[in-house]
Amino acid sequence: MTRSAPVSPVARQVTCTAPVNIAVVKYWGKRDAKLILPSNSSLSVTLSQDDLHSRTTISLAPTHVTDRMWLNGSECSVPANERLVNCLAAARRHREALEKANPELPRWSTWGIHIGSENNFPTAAGLASSASGYACLVFTLAQVLELPLTGPELSRYARLGSGSACRSIMGGFVAWNMGTQADGTDSQAYQVAPETHWPELEALILVVNDAKKGTSSTVGMQTTVATSALAAHRFTHVVPERMRAMETAIADRDFAQFAELTMQDSNQFHAICLDTYPPIFYMNDTSKAVVHLVTAINRLMPTIQAAYTFDAGPNAVIYAPRDHMTRLLQLFTYFFPAPTDVSTRDFFNDPYARVPEGVVLGRDFPAEYQAVRDTFAVSTPGAVKRIIHTRVGDGPRVLSSPEASVLNAQGLPKSLK
Numbered sequence: 001m002t003r004s005a006p007v008s009p010v011a012r013q014v015t016c017t018a019p020v021n022i023a024v025v026k027y028w029g030k031r032d033a034k035l036i037l038p039s040n041s042s043l044s045v046t047l048s049q050d051d052l053h054s055r056t057t058i059s060l061a062p063t064h065v066t067d068r069m070w071l072n073g074s075e076c077s078v079p080a081n082e083r084l085v086n087c088l089a090a091a092r093r094h095r096e097a098l099e100k101a102n103p104e105l106p107r108w109s110t111w112g113i114h115i116g117s118e119n120n121f122p123t124a125a126g127l128a129s130s131a132s133g134y135a136c137l138v139f140t141l142a143q144v145l146e147l148p149l150t151g152p153e154l155s156r157y158a159r160l161g162s163g164s165a166c167r168s169i170m171g172g173f174v175a176w177n178m179g180t181q182a183d184g185t186d187s188q189a190y191q192v193a194p195e196t197h198w199p200e201l202e203a204l205i206l207v208v209n210d211a212k213k214g215t216s217s218t219v220g221m222q223t224t225v226a227t228s229a230l231a232a233h234r235f236t237h238v239v240p241e242r243m244r245a246m247e248t249a250i251a252d253r254d255f256a257q258f259a260e261l262t263m264q265d266s267n268q269f270h271a272i273c274l275d276t277y278p279p280i281f282y283m284n285d286t287s288k289a290v291v292h293l294v295t296a297i298n299r300l301m302p303t304i305q306a307a308y309t310f311d312a313g314p315n316a317v318i319y320a321p322r323d324h325m326t327r328l329l330q331l332f333t334y335f336f337p338a339p340t341d342v343s344t345r346d347f348f349n350d351p352y353a354r355v356p357e358g359v360v361l362g363r364d365f366p367a368e369y370q371a372v373r374d375t376f377a378v379s380t381p382g383a384v385k386r387i388i389h390t391r392v393g394d395g396p397r398v399l400s401s402p403e404a405s406v407l408n409a410q411g412l413p414k415s416l417k
């Protein structure tokens, strides 16, 4: 019989969740790759953790001899991950400074750290998890080490893990100010508006089927900075004005403005990817069909109905006010039918009950949009693998229930893969 390692009576353990965010003014380009300092400011919407989140448990104990980490149940090497090492070092340095200033504090900065982290969305969905993952890591570290940090200060630590992670430290609408300091002390996130400001804003994530592995954001954006003349124009002449316009659109809850800026910024991000040498293509034919459909329905109706945006992959994120969601769901499920081997419930499970009784998704076509019915081809079933419905949400949360923990009392994974 194997015996598990004795647990230290003083061990500390904290579990938290952190949200995903999807940018409406995109971050693409670094001026300092080590400190992860961006070439332009960016702005995103934090999505609800009730739908998508990373969950991280940190166990801190004098008996943990080395730092260890398990991601979705599999152990990964801590020393091999420079960004993870940087986040841990920054948090420990901070704790050490507090301990030096007050010798009565326990010397937690010298203890070993075990990290267990999981995403509640499948990696196969192709959704980037680095933003929620690193935001959750540093938020949990700050809790377990009792670091008295403001949101913007904490966002600087998350930035060391992944640029976009700094925006997942807060809920609602979040901007990342690129800053000008060489040491990154002013390159941090701030909340433009809380999630309560515009609760009607919702999002659909169309998970697009794509066999090939795309260029990683980190590698892609370095090549863009090195080769794209268009990117230089974007950094200096487009983004500063667009950030101001986007903040105003959000403050005014002006969906037409918000949508137009969001779509224009997504288009420009993909344009600088195409201007990269050699070029980078993230959108595929299904992504392009989504752009055409959204453009057509926006043209057809008297007001803008929806905004599309695409990150470093073919998935579409559609922002729209709650009132438009039923019709949009009818349209997307009609033109992008579920894979033949997937049940309707697995394709789209309607968490916010937006499909009225009697309406059959994929079959019933909304009357207002009859004009687009004949102009668009229905895609092959499964071109979109799954539709996730979510909305604007809050920042990271601390979970108090022991059941929520990813690690057991010994600081080891509850389940291994």
Ligand code: DP6
Pocket: 022, 023, 025, 026, 027, 028, 036, 042, 128, 130, 161, 162, 163, 164, 165, 217, 218, 310, 311, 312
């Ligand atoms: C297209 O934050 O993943 O999603 O800082 O190298 O980790 P690193 O890159 P990452 O890039 C995100 C790029 C984007 C746009 C955005 O989220 O703003």
